[in-house]
Amino acid sequence: MTTSLTWTFNSRLSLASCGIDSEHVERFCKWEKAGKNFLPFVYTPKERAHCRGLEDPVAGLCAAFCVKEALFKALGRPYNFTDCEFLYAGTPENSRFELSEKMAPGMRNIQTIVKLLRPFKGQISAIVYLLSAV
Amino acid sequence: MPELDKQKEDEIRRLVYDFFAEECDIDASKLSDSTNIIEELEGDSLMLLSLLEIVRKKYGLKIELKVLGKHLMKKPANTIGQVKELTLKIVRLGDNIVNVDV
Numbered sequence: 001m002t003t004s005l006t007w008t009f010n011s012r013l014s015l016a017s018c019g020i021d022s023e024h025v026e027r028f029c030k031w032e033k034a035g036k037n038f039l040p041f042v043y044t045p046k047e048r049a050h051c052r053g054l055e056d057p058v059a060g061l062c063a064a065f066c067v068k069e070a071l072f073k074a075l076g077r078p079y080n081f082t083d084c085e086f087l088y089a090g091t092p093e094n095s096r097f098e099l100s101e102k103m104a105p106g107m108r109n110i111q112t113i114v115k116l117l118r119p120f121k122g123q124i125s126a127i128v129y130l131l132s133a134v
Numbered sequence: 135m136p137e138l139d140k141q142k143e144d145e146i147r148r149l150v151y152d153f154f155a156e157e158c159d160i161d162a163s164k165l166s167d168s169t170n171i172i173e174e175l176e177g178d179s180l181m182l183l184s185l186l187e188i189v190r191k192k193y194g195l196k197i198e199l200k201v202l203g204k205h206l207m208k209k210p211a212n213t214i215g216q217v218k219e220l221t222l223k224i225v226r227l228g229d230n231i232v233n234v235d236v
Contacts (some may be wrong), residue, residue, distance in 0.1 A: 023180065027180060038187065039183065039187050040190075041183075041186070041190075041197070041198065041199045042183060042199070065180065069179060069180075072203075077203075077207075078199065078200045078202070078203020078204055078206075078207065079199075079200050079203070080198055080199050080200045081199050082199075
């Protein structure tokens with residue numbers, strides 16, 4: 001499955017950087033069972049609630065982590081993972097990616113593209129592209 | 135800078151060693167301060183975040199990931215000994231860790 005959260009392509013934009021992350025879904029099983037407020041420095045309350053409502057909550061946690069980690073690699077600098085929210089739904093039209101206002105200063109004129117892949121069974125990968133105006 | 139007593143330092147040391155032993159399915163006696171987490175244990179950022187979550191819960195800490203990341207860019211933690219030192223600093227200083235000269 002390939003999930004694209006970009007729905008347009010603008011040729012006036014050039015690739016500024018990209019980041020990739022890949023994780024085994026099973027590594028997130030323990031977090032799904034960890035109660036209400038696990039990893040508060042990684043997931044927002046909305047993400048946790050969203051994942052709980054998914055048919056496969058662990059995949060939701062894994063996908064959100066991959067996106068956050070891939071964004072970190074694309075940015076090349078640390079940021080608070082809770083400033084990047086990813087609500088995974090398995091299909092592009094239903095998944096949602098949003099950066100908080102706190103990210104705005106470093107992200108002006110930057111377009112973010114998120115791609116999700118499931119390269120192997122039990123694994124999710126995310127690629128984040130940062131595009132800037134030419 | 136607030137100091138930790140010897141008992142708490144030992145407790146944190148044990149916590150770090152036990153964590154990596156369990157996560158990496160290896161006998162804790164085979165680990166040492168010089169064990170490289172990435173090269174020898176195939177550790178990654180998710181593993182470090184799991185440790186941070188345990189420490190956060192145990193000691194009631196609130197540390198921002200951005201703060202920790204900034205510190206790690208100045209002083210990477212690649213070995214168990216370095217992670218142990220980092221954990222001690224986190225428990226001692228919380229978010230003030232970013233103001234520490236490394």
